[in-house]
Amino acid sequence: MNPVEEALKIKDQIVAWRRDFHMHPELGYEEERTSKIVEEHLKEWGYKIKRVGTGIIADIGGGEKTIALRADMDALPVQEENDVPYKSQVPGKMHACGHDAHTAMLLGAAKILAEHEEELMGRVRLIFQPAEEGGNGALKMIEAGALEGVDAIFGLHVWMDLPSGVVGIHEGPFMAGAGEFEAIIKGKGGHGASPHQAVDPIPIAAQAILGFQTIVSRNVPPMETAVVSVTSLHSGTAFNVIPEEVSLKGTYRYFNPEIGRMLTKRMDELLKGISSAHNASSTLHIREVTPPTINDPKMCLFAESIAKKFGLNYGDVEPTMGAEDFAYYLREVPGAFLTLGIKNEEKGITYPHHHPKFDVDEDVLHLGTALEVGLALEFPG
């Protein structure tokens, strides 16, 4: 069978599913309606199903090797500003990242794969996961055994940075590791007119913020990539009172885990050093949000061979400092996070992911389905 031809046959169905999900967006871990629809179809098509909250693990086929394909199902707390017939019907919630399309594309692949089960060389596992947007739904799926017996995994994200219909494949680090930090600098409050009797935490915080700027410019090797951004700063209430403390928050991003560890180590050293130099104390809390998404070179080659074999347009895609919880799967098994271009200037589909006017070029969604079917069909290659 030819995956592109098969996907083309159900193109309208894929778009209809996408529109239905789009009209009924659900936030992370609340994907009740979406997952129910997915589950009903998968059951009807003969999949063996395991429920993980609002997540679904579904198997079909047999054989020694197992390939997993993953779609995320959650929406964002965004008020949609598109004026389209399939506009979100839920105030304040919107599929502004394209996870509606991911769910629809993988559902399309599920249908085709079930119809061609006898042509599969191995087992295919579909993972419909909740809460990609900051909820680390991937971790819940892995804890529930989503990767048990899995030899390779692929995820597909619609991508505004690529022209419509182009498959983006990038070897190695593709999306950043992301962490969150919160620092408290504690001084000694006092009268604004008598700074010598206080320990003013405000200039100390100012030095710490500037100190943090030297981490990327002076400590990160020039050929490496990293970000340290202070994004929140709070202290004081009155014009004549030196406050007791300052709180800072921010994010750090990296591709190389060693660099990630260095960023947090330097933040800690700078904060402690600058605070103690001024007789203040400090605390720093670090939370790793997501590790970097690192694509396996062999799996990228496999994906390229599939795109080529079935006549899909493909090419490299620029890495981004955005983060994605697909990283957790890639930490456990080899695989790749692939992208499908959906930017179409003629149709006015140009707004970035998470924007209230974000939309996807629906005319290419069947190509995503075709790619997923091709991967599953040809694995282990």
Ligand code: NI
């Ligand atoms: Ni997304």
